[in-house]
Amino acid sequence: MSILGSLDWNDIFIVPFFTEPSLSTGIAAGAGGVVVLGALAVMVLLTVKGWWKPLWSNWITTLDHKKIGVIYIVLALIMLIRGVLEAVVMRAQQVSPAPGFLSVEHHAELFSTHGTIMIFFVAMPFLTGVINVVMPLQIGARDMEFPFMNAVSLWLSIGGAALVMASLVVGHFETGGWTAYPPYTGIKLSPNEGVDYWIWSLGLTSVGSTLSGINFLVTIYKQRAPGMKLFDMSIFAWATLCTAILMIFAMMPLTVASLMLALDRQAGFHFFTATQGGNMMNFANMFWLFGHPEVYILILPAFGVFSEVIPTFSGKKIYGYTSLVWATIAIAVLSFTVWVHHFFTMGQTANLNAIFGIATMTIGVPTGVKVFNWMLTMWRGKLRFSTAMLFSTGFIFTFVIGGITGVMLANPTIDFATHNSLFLVAHFHNMLIPGLLFGMFAAVNFWFPLCFGFRLDEKWGRRSFWLWMIGFYGAFMPLYAIGLMGAPRRMAFFTEPAYFPWLVIAMLGALCVLAGLIAQVIQIWVSVKNRESLMVPAGDPWDGRGIEWSLGCPVPEYDFTTIPAMTSREPWVDAKEAGKRIMDPTEFVDIHLPKPTGMPFLVGLVATLFAFAMIFQMWLIAAVGFVAMWVLVLIRSYDTDWEETITAEELREGYEAHKRLVETTPQIRLDDEFTTKNRGLIMETQV
Amino acid sequence: MSNTGAAHAASHDHGHHDKTGTVIFGFWIFLMSDLIAFSLMIANYADAEWHGIANGPSPHELFSLGLPTIETMALLISTFTFGICTLGMKYGASMKRTVGWLVLTLALGAIFLGIELYEFHEFWTEGNTPQVSGFLTAYYSLVGLHGLHVTSGIIWGILLMVQMKTFGMNDLIKSRLVRLGLFWHMLDIVWIALFTKVYLMGVL
Ligand code: HEM
Ligand SMILES: [Cu+2]
Numbered sequence: 001m002s003i004l005g006s007l008d009w010n011d012i013f014i015v016p017f018f019t020e021p022s023l024s025t026g027i028a029a030g031a032g033g034v035v036v037l038g039a040l041a042v043m044v045l046l047t048v049k050g051w052w053k054p055l056w057s058n059w060i061t062t063l064d065h066k067k068i069g070v071i072y073i074v075l076a077l078i079m080l081i082r083g084v085l086e087a088v089v090m091r092a093q094q095v096s097p098a099p100g101f102l103s104v105e106h107h108a109e110l111f112s113t114h115g116t117i118m119i120f121f122v123a124m125p126f127l128t129g130v131i132n133v134v135m136p137l138q139i140g141a142r143d144m145e146f147p148f149m150n151a152v153s154l155w156l157s158i159g160g161a162a163l164v165m166a167s168l169v170v171g172h173f174e175t176g177g178w179t180a181y182p183p184y185t186g187i188k189l190s191p192n193e194g195v196d197y198w199i200w201s202l203g204l205t206s207v208g209s210t211l212s213g214i215n216f217l218v219t220i221y222k223q224r225a226p227g228m229k230l231f232d233m234s235i236f237a238w239a240t241l242c243t244a245i246l247m248i249f250a251m252m253p254l255t256v257a258s259l260m261l262a263l264d265r266q267a268g269f270h271f272f273t274a275t276q277g278g279n280m281m282n283f284a285n286m287f288w289l290f291g292h293p294e295v296y297i298l299i300l301p302a303f304g305v306f307s308e309v310i311p312t313f314s315g316k317k318i319y320g321y322t323s324l325v326w327a328t329i330a331i332a333v334l335s336f337t338v339w340v341h342h343f344f345t346m347g348q349t350a351n352l353n354a355i356f357g358i359a360t361m362t363i364g365v366p367t368g369v370k371v372f373n374w375m376l377t378m379w380r381g382k383l384r385f386s387t388a389m390l391f392s393t394g395f396i397f398t399f400v401i402g403g404i405t406g407v408m409l410a411n412p413t414i415d416f417a418t419h420n421s422l423f424l425v426a427h428f429h430n431m432l433i434p435g436l437l438f439g440m441f442a443a444v445n446f447w448f449p450l451c452f453g454f455r456l457d458e459k460w461g462r463r464s465f466w467l468w469m470i471g472f473y474g475a476f477m478p479l480y481a482i483g484l485m486g487a488p489r490r491m492a493f494f495t496e497p498a499y500f501p502w503l504v505i506a507m508l509g510a511l512c513v514l515a516g517l518i519a520q521v522i523q524i525w526v527s528v529k530n531r532e533s534l535m536v537p538a539g540d541p542w543d544g545r546g547i548e549w550s551l552g553c554p555v556p557e558y559d560f561t562t563i564p565a566m567t568s569r570e571p572w573v574d575a576k577e578a579g580k581r582i583m584d585p586t587e588f589v590d591i592h593l594p595k596p597t598g599m600p601f602l603v604g605l606v607a608t609l610f611a612f613a614m615i616f617q618m619w620l621i622a623a624v625g626f627v628a629m630w631v632l633v634l635i636r637s638y639d640t641d642w643e644e645t646i647t648a649e650e651l652r653e654g655y656e657a658h659k660r661l662v663e664t665t666p667q668i669r670l671d672d673e674f675t676t677k678n679r680g681l682i683m684e685t686q687v
Numbered sequence: 688m689s690n691t692g693a694a695h696a697a698s699h700d701h702g703h704h705d706k707t708g709t710v711i712f713g714f715w716i717f718l719m720s721d722l723i724a725f726s727l728m729i730a731n732y733a734d735a736e737w738h739g740i741a742n743g744p745s746p747h748e749l750f751s752l753g754l755p756t757i758e759t760m761a762l763l764i765s766t767f768t769f770g771i772c773t774l775g776m777k778y779g780a781s782m783k784r785t786v787g788w789l790v791l792t793l794a795l796g797a798i799f800l801g802i803e804l805y806e807f808h809e810f811w812t813e814g815n816t817p818q819v820s821g822f823l824t825a826y827y828s829l830v831g832l833h834g835l836h837v838t839s840g841i842i843w844g845i846l847l848m849v850q851m852k853t854f855g856m857n858d859l860i861k862s863r864l865v866r867l868g869l870f871w872h873m874l875d876i877v878w879i880a881l882f883t884k885v886y887l888m889g890v891l
Contacts, residue, residue, distance in 0.1 A: 146710075214713055214716045222712065248716060252727070260828070263824075269817050269818065270818070270820060270821045271824055276739075276821060277735065282731050
């Protein structure tokens with residue numbers, strides 16, 4: 001076998017179009033072309049503008065948790081664009097006359113990449129990014145506990161995403177859905193590199209996520225501001241803590257299952273091959289031992305976001321803090337007890353199904369508690385419908401519908417009828433779009449000023465919300481209907497005329513979602529253009545409640561000039577009520593921040609090369625890559641000079657400067673919050 | 688995988704409170720996630736040992752207790768010697784003694800590994816390769832995963848001794864040694880589970 005393993009000319013994205021020209025191969029070639037041209041365009045732009053150097057020194061080598069968070073979010077947005085475009089193509093495929101313009105294989109590749117991308121390369125980086133930016137600021141920490149490891153996680157995730165992008169250009173992705181069940185994904189039925197793309201791109205990100213989970217957990221345990229008890233933390237920090245625990249325990253089953261699949265495929269092992277004593281159900285069990293906690297990894301951070309946004313824009317403190325915390329913990333624990341509901345139909349006994357069905361319904365209880373908490377927080381508040389608040393209220397409304405269909409599916413007898421139908425597809429999109437994306441959109445709109453110093457444009461924000469909201473209903477309510485009429489999921493085309501009108505509505509809905517996404521791109525564009533008038537240098541543009549709002553915007557690299565004194569659950573609110581516009585400093589001391597380093601980037605790069613080599617069976621290159629990765633880690637372990645000091649004096653100057661700024665910023669009324677008068681720190685005393 | 692946590696965690700202790708304690712805490716958490724991998728492999732083995740025989744041998748036909756017992760003793764003793772090594776370090780033993788106990792520990796680890804590889808080799812030449820049945824797949828993977836961990840522990844130990852030479856016994860090195868110790872002891876505990884499940888119950 002050659003050093004290039006199984007790679008050959010036919011794997012290059014445009015070749016199939018010339019050997020078998022069709023619309024399907026044309027679209028594939030076009031998508032590959034977009035990736036290549038996009039990459040080239042970025043490089044040209046960077047070169048022309050002379051941005052390589054700042055990119056390297058300010059971003060790629062950064063260990064600052066806020067910047068790492070921003071990079072995660074940018075990654076998520078780029079992948080979101082691809083995911084939504086794929087969804088639109090699938091929708092178009094199903095409304096065009098059967099058998100549609102895509103080959104069945106190509107359609108299968110689309111739902112597989114769409115699902116994989118949305119879960120692992122949109123949702124995961126998005127929430128990891130938001131946690132990175134916000135959580136340390138909310139607990140009064142200066143950084144993650146392990147900043148270097150944090151950057152390694154980032155670059156592993158980017159590596160995984162890069163592999164999925166590469167599958168558009170070199171070879172193919174798999175066609176077995178985001179769950180990649182064997183035996184279909186075994187070597188016999190899926191001989192090409194597609195499944196290996198799935199295995200290794202997920203391998204990289206899931207190691208990254210495990211490390212992130214460890215990082216978040218240790219940070220929360222060890223880095224809270226002195227005096228902050230666990231039950232003084234913000235709800236978002238609580239959500240992060242529970243998410244972190246889920247990440248630590250849930251990613252491993254995925255890694256194990258996918259490596260077993262790799263051994264079956266490449267080494268002739270028999271974990272899942274039924275003829276030789278393997279057992280496919282072990283895959284299903286392990287996958288969902290990961291998969292179900294995963295959906296709570298996806299949803300808990302968003303719950304945390306809503307629990308910050310809703311009190312702020314209701315002008316009230318969160319209703320029932322303790323019950324919300326316990327509900328979060330309960331959800332995290334229960335999430336490990338329900339995985340079998342993903343395969344009620346696979347032949348276990350009715351009693352087992354009943355137990356897991358009941359366990360599943362139980363999760364509805366703590367979730368219901370939360371919904372009431374949010375509603376009661378809004379009750380009699382003075383509501384202000386910012387973009388973030390719109391997404392939050394839109395979430396509550398929509399999510400409850402998804403919850404109800406979830407309880408329906410939890411009933412095994414109903415699930416037997418709806419398993420693998422579009423009803424299920426409607427259900428989980430109904431959970432994930434409000435319960436994950438809306439949360440992340442709210443987070444970006446809410447916390448954006450912390451990173452960049454200016455607010456996002458509200459007009460385009462509101463437009464994007466309405467387009468997403470209406471688009472969601474258009475795209476997925478019809479799927480409930482045709483799902484109940486019997487339409488299975490993962491079909492390349494339907495020949496049943498009764499489905500057709502519904503599919504057309506779903507198509508229009510998907511286009512509306514796409515328009516929402518475009519509105520968001522415009523929103524960012526317009527905001528960057530008008531940033532001068534959107535600046536909020538004094539910080540706290542929305543009369544916020546968490547201590548992150550006691551900082552100026554953008555937040556300086558060292559976050560806090562002095563670690564805030566935690567006198568209560570909401571010391572910043574107390575300070576404002578006492579008429580202060582800046583928190584009293586505690587003690588100025590010299591601090592150490594990690595120096596920027598290119599090492600995490602290199603580790604990620606080498607790991608990605610290793611994974612790519614594994615996909616195409618270039619064993620020699622893979623071995624070299626694997627060893628190189630560890631050599632890099634070893635080199636780093638010799639580096640003892642990894643910190644730079646910021647003196648107490650500099651911090652004091654930072655504090656004084658912020659104080660002067662705050663004192664000269666005019667006070668405005670809450671009603672002017674979304675106007676250009678808002679330079680931060682609105683000071684209207686509230687009831 | 689196994690020393691990712693360690694090397695990174697070690698590489699950037701910073702700031703405030705008790706950094707060594709924090710890094711060790713982080714490493715504990717990492718070990719817990721590693722334990723999940725072992726638990727899943729054991730569960731998978733427990734299934735394959737019954738339902739995965741296919742045309743291959745059964746555990747009863749394959750295993751005997753002789754070598755595995757010696758193997759187990761080697762690993763158990765190595766945990767003891769590692770304990771002495773870290774305890775000694777805590778009470779200010781000289782570097783030479785610490786290194787001595789570490790060398791002994793790693794040597795015992797190597798003996799363990801040698802026996803394991805010998806056994807793999809024996810099975811393999813009899814035609815009992817992992818490709819024969821679900822059971823053999825599970826056996827090689829479970830025991831092999833543990834073996835890979837021991838291997839990386841040994842490599843880590845050797846690299847650490849080199850670092851002891853360059854850096855001397857500073858806090859960083861001590862913390863790394865403690866983490867290697869945790870790792871090593873965990874492997875021992877995992878092995879007890881493996882020995883019981885695979886060999887003892889297999890032979891019975
Ligand atoms: C933005 C609008 C979206 C649209 C229009 C959309 C559309 C679709 C369509 C048409 C399918 C294939 C259904 C079938 O099996 O026939 C699908 C599958 C899927 N989608 Fe989405 N989707 C969207 C967003 C999302 C989001 C945000 C997520 C997760 C965070 C997501 C996760 C998935 C998953 C996991 C699958 C299953 C893939 C599989 O069958 O393996 N989608 N989506
Ligand atoms: Cu589930």
